[in-house]
Amino acid sequence: MDRYLTVAEVSAAARRLVSRYPGAGRLRRVGTSRAGRPLEMLSVGHGPAHVLVVARPHPDEPVGAVTALALAERVARGDGHTPAADPARATWNFVLCLDPDGSALSEGIEAATAGPAPSLERYFRTAFRPVAAEQPEWAPIESSRLPESQTLFDLIDELRPVLQCSLHGIEAGGTFAQLTDDLPGFATPFHTAAADLSVPVQHGTFDALYWENPAPGVHVLPPPESTGRLAAGSEHIGRSTWCAPQRYGGVTAIVEAPMWASALADAPSPHPDAVRALRGLSRLVRDGGEQVTAVLDKARGFLPPPEESAPRRVLEWMAGGLYDLVADSWQPLARQAAEGAERLTTAQVCALDVVARRQPLRAAGLLLRLLTDSPDPSAPALHAELHGLFRGWCEDFTRALALHWVPVHIQAELQTRTVLAAAGCAVRGGR
Structure with missing residues (x-):
């Protein structure tokens, strides 16, 4: 797959997957958006440990839906190459699009970024990012109550996931992951995946300048009392959907894959000025x-x-x-x-x-x-x-x-391998 998928295409692909693997996959409506659009979740496997994967939390970051389908296929086929992907050990739950209303306003981004060398101009002409109070993951920080946020909170309370993965896509730079708690053993397979796919790892990021940084491209949320180490506007990050799994001992991994890569992202040398x-x-x-x-x-x-x-x-x-x-x-x-x-x-x-x-x-x-x-x-x-x-x-x-374009299938493969690595650490650690 070398282009992003529309929300309708993702839903149709999920239905085909359920038909191909009867008994292994289930698709259900778990909520309704502000504009009345369905929020759908695809579940694969029957194991006691739950992994929750959230695709398209931001409408201008469409790669997560491609990743979710690829992950679901691997788990259904049993070729995830990690015990966490064993359908008898874990149940994988994929929210196929957390913000369908915003995604409708990004309609056209799929065509604009298709082809071997999409341009930033075509991307920014079609991309839409809502105000913070209308972003489902972030709205609770702004004291805004959205049905999409509540749906995700309800799913976390229902599933009590050992791991939640929020799939994001940064416009430019390198790949990185933000964790709400440390996942020992995660950094090595994450770095291996990036190296295998020739995607730079982002050494340092604007979102987590003062977070714990146990390894390049891996950032861990500081303790709740360390508000001075958070980016402006994120002082109440504990209210976000990212932190909700902590109530049940779970951890969230925010996985960023670049659309356009820059070798400068992977340059740890001191800046000259x-x-x-x-x-x-x-x-x-x-x-x-x-x-x-x-x-x-x-x-x-x-x-x-x-x-x-x-x-x-x-x-x-x-x-x-x-x-x-x-x-x-x-x-x-x-x-x-x-x-x-x-x-x-x-x-x-x-x-x-x-x-x-x-x-x-x-x-x-x-x-x-x-x-x-x-x-x-x-x-x-x-x-x-x-x-x-x-x-x-x-x-x-x-x-x-x-900048150079990272093909969609590389973006999705990077996220897939990163999520499987995080799930392996979370399940193995008995979170």
Whole structure:
């Protein structure tokens, strides 16, 4: 499979799998989205230990659904090559799409990224990422109650999984995993999988700069009292669906596979001028945000109102302070680097570079979509103005990090092997 699958294609593939393995696989509706779309779960095996795999928690990260189907097939066939994949020892449960409403707004991402060399431009023109309060895994942190979040909480209470795997896909960089608790023995098979598939491991990541880092690309959530080591906005991470399995002794692994890889992600050498780089990245995200917001200001009068448009809500959320929040979050790092207290690596700066560039691109892609759909006579000129910036940013992103596309089947195989490694550690450890 060398393209992502739509939600409908994933559901149909799950039904075919159940037909091919009668008695081994079950498909059931476990919930309903805000817009009335079904939340489906495919279960394979009958063992006492439960593994819960969550696909497409973010609608702009579609690889997890391909991974979930590949994992289900391996477990059903009995060729997972680990005791955790033995259907007599473990039951595997796959939530096929946690955010079908958001995925409907990313419709077209599958076609846009098909082929041997997709471009960032086509990707960001079709990708949609909701505001934090509308992301099912993250909404509880924002004190937002979503039926998708509640469905996942209910499943965790029902299954009491030894392991929950949340399947994510980062736009650029390398692969990494975030764990809510340590999984001894996990790092070696994770690194082996990445090496076998020629995918760089991300040494340091923007999401977990101050987490425990027992091995390259492996990050473990710090203790609950260590809120100062969390990224801005994640101080209440204990409320998230990620941490819910801890109530039953389980652990969650957030598995990231890059769409576009960069060798800089795997460069642990000290950065030659981290202070200057961080200051430049802060300017990059602020300037890009200001330029998108300037176009948004001119278009607000004829765009659909936020209460009627999820893309518009994202644009207002970002314009309301998100760019500054991101840029400001790096100032302590810059100060520490200037004082010699922190020596940042090339890989860590690469991770922050990805964030700085993608924030304005996410907003520009959404605003271009709204301008394309608008009948207002001033929309074409604003579209042309913004598209010139957007295209240049995509080209700069690709060139600055020397990005190259990771085929979908490699992304999915990397996640599959990473999940099997984590499950092996969790089941073997008797969690």
